[in-house]
């Protein structure tokens with residue numbers, strides 16, 4: 019398809035790119051914008067490694083045509099930390115041993131982030147459901163679930 | 179809301195209770211991973227980099243009559259096109275030499291590499307590959323070992339008549355007499371499909387070639403030194419002109435011990451031809467269709483017992499399905515054929531194993547090397563015997579299980595072993611004595627080697643270096659790889675303990691073959707025990723040198739305790755000052771501790787008898803399941819995992835290994851397995867090849883029986899592979915307990931359970 023201008027908000031900043039609107043958001047993020055934190059495990063919506071937030075919803079960026087984010091808010095893993103300062107979810111993932119090879123971690127953390135945005139104190143079952151589209155081959159998910167619950171507590175404690 | 183990335187203050191980290199005073203649980207790299215900043219192979223991009231793509235055979239077996247690459251070569255943006263003709267490479271392999279980088283004359287499976295191109299971008303490379311015209315003459319193909327073993331079957335490789343790639347017959351003790359004298363004989367046939375390690379990051383490689391640095395491969399491998407040696411040999415390059423640098427690894431599980439050799443060789447050839455870096459990457463579909471799954475196996479097995487439950491002998495006929503080329507399949511077949519015999523005191527065994535070529539995806543290996551496939555068969559058979567003899571499966575296991583001081587039927591020396599305790603602990607925790615109605619319970623036991631002499635009889639150990647840096651920090655160099663299992667964090671702890679330093683002051687380096695000591699790598703569960711011991715020795719050696727230097731500097735006796743170097747007069751030496759002094763004295767050298775762990779010579783002989791490893795880990799798992807009697811649907815409620823892996827170095831990552839390994843075992847038990855349609859992989863996607871998701875995980879409870887083993891560093895031994903082994907037998911036996919009948923064909927699906935309950939023949 020012909021390239022066109024696509025405007026959206028990326029990690030809190032307005033952005034204008036010239037791209038094929040049929041190209042996946044994942045390819046745009048990685049290849050055009052150099053944001054390699056979002057991972058590609060299958061390119062077909064089957065693994066969740068490419069999860070980003072579009073208007074606060076966790077989505078597989080490999081399935082989203084770039085044209086579809088016109089005018090919307092996109093948030094990637096890169097937005098969760100600044101220098102040495104990390105988000106409580108990331109802190110909890112490290113503390114609980116939820117990061118092994120780490121390839122699923124950015125997508126997993128973004129799914130957790132979307133969950134905690136909409137439901138700050140989730141039940142263990144909600145956590146399982148929220149990450150059920152994110153495959154992890156290393157961890158058996160248990161320490162990831164512990165981390166998400168712990169992150170919820172951390173965020174609450176720090177707000178109060 | 180936010181805290182610093184450098185936050186983990188060692189003093190505040192949760193106490194693991196392992197190494198008093200030293201509590202630091204994570205490799206610092208996890209911060210980068212969690213932040214999305216870790217650079218994996220698939221993320222690599224280099225100046226001038228080209229993209230490579232492979233043309234693959236659409237036929238399961240065919241003669242190549244003609245390849246026309248003119249259109250590809252004329253395409254703008256295409257920088258190189260290669261075909262097998264004219265490459266002049268000799269056949270290569272890991273155990274047997276049966277592969278070429280690109281097919282010459284003949285293709286042997288759907289996916290076989292026929293040609294490859296390098297182009298300025300991936301789209302151009304894909305278009306170029308599609309423009310290559312190949313004329314094939316289809317040949318008759320064989321899709322199962324049974325077909326391949328028929329007398330007039332098409333032959334896949336001239337050098338391997340009868341389509342047998344490898345075989346072995348093992349006979350120990352007098353099993354014929356045992357079967358004659360036995361009160362009872364149980365027998366059955368078990369089948370296990372090919373399974374893929376399914377690491378989440380597909381394999382990729384960037385190859386660079388130039389006059390100055392030689393050939394450099396950027397790819398994450400569990401055994402970079404082994405791959406380096408094969409690539410050098412195939413390309414006829416001096417070994418020192420091939421270097422492997424590893425980016426962060428997105429999972430391995432045995433699948434990245436050798437990774438995808440074709441990909442490394444072809445990207446190297448394209449880089450050498452073009453003079454530019456070339457990146458190649460498998461798609462997820464290619465991972466399934468040309469990656470290297472673990473071999474499928476059929477195990478025909480029988481066991482002789484006395485009425486009191488004493489096992490007298492076991493015999494097995496095993497056929498493994500190699501696919502078109504061999505990779506590590508001979509070694510995996512070997513583990514399948516014998517390792518489980520050493521779980522129990524079995525006086526006599528007789529086993530034949532044959533690895534058979536078929537026109538299907540070539541096979542490799544997976545975590546635990548086939549030990550888990552054999553566990554499914556042998557542990558099911560144990561329970562079948564228990565049922566026949568009317569003995570409790572726990573009692574039957576306790577009566578026969580191997581114990582400390584034993585020498586197993588294959589000559590394994592069992593010096594430290596808490597298998598009986600593992601069995602008792604797992605049974606107790608699952609509630610063996612108070613089983614719930616409507617639930618099924620199963621047990622299973624396992625042994626796994628810590629390093630194996632099968633790879634290289636002369637190379638038994640590992641080496642490491644510990645260097646005192648000018649700032650007083652320590653860098654440990656090891657060839658042992660960390661793919662997220664926590665090896666480097668463990669090594670940092672081990673070195674820290676030897677030196678009395680905080681692990682925060684220790685950096686572990688392993689990812690560059692130019693700088694790390696040679697190593698067999700992350701395989702056969704040798705990391706902690708063998709690699710870790712070498713790190714301990716290197717750190718101890720460094721400590722000695724530090725103290726010696728302090729003595730010569732001060733002219734008085736000195737000691738190093740808790741990381742502080744002190745002379746007898748009370749004078750304290752700063753580590754940085756010691757490093758700097760040595761550096762000045764020698765005009766630039768660094769103080770370097772070296773450690774080599776060379777295990778005692780083993781009696782392991784050419785017949786495969788003898789002590790194959792420095793030590794062994796043990797485990798018993800128990801499962802609690804429920805079956806819907808109307809549909810056969812299976813719910814695995816709980817798995818209890820009791821492990822004797824010696825002293826646990828790091829509780830957090832040990833738990834992670836247990837949960838992850840059990841989840842993979844659950845996948846292999848209940849969901850996973852290749853499906854083929856006339857040689858084509860029918861489930862080549864993550865949607866069709868189902869691995870467990872967060873919704874599939876049972877309650878998992880781990881028990882560590884910390885039976886310290888002097889063979890490993892501070893009493894520790896391996897855990898990463900054995901965690902996947904007993905879960906298969908435990909689930910199979912729990913299903914049988916609930917259904918009244920065994921499912922002998924993996925994966926154990928609702929349909930098969932339903933058929934077993936209805937008394938139908940499985941399959």
Ligand code: FES
Pocket residue numbers: 057058059060061062063064065066067068069078079080081
């Ligand atoms: S890469 Fe998008 S779901 Fe796998």
Ligand code: FES
Pocket residue numbers: 116117118119120121122123153154155156157378428429662
């Ligand atoms: S940590 Fe490796 S896939 Fe999740």
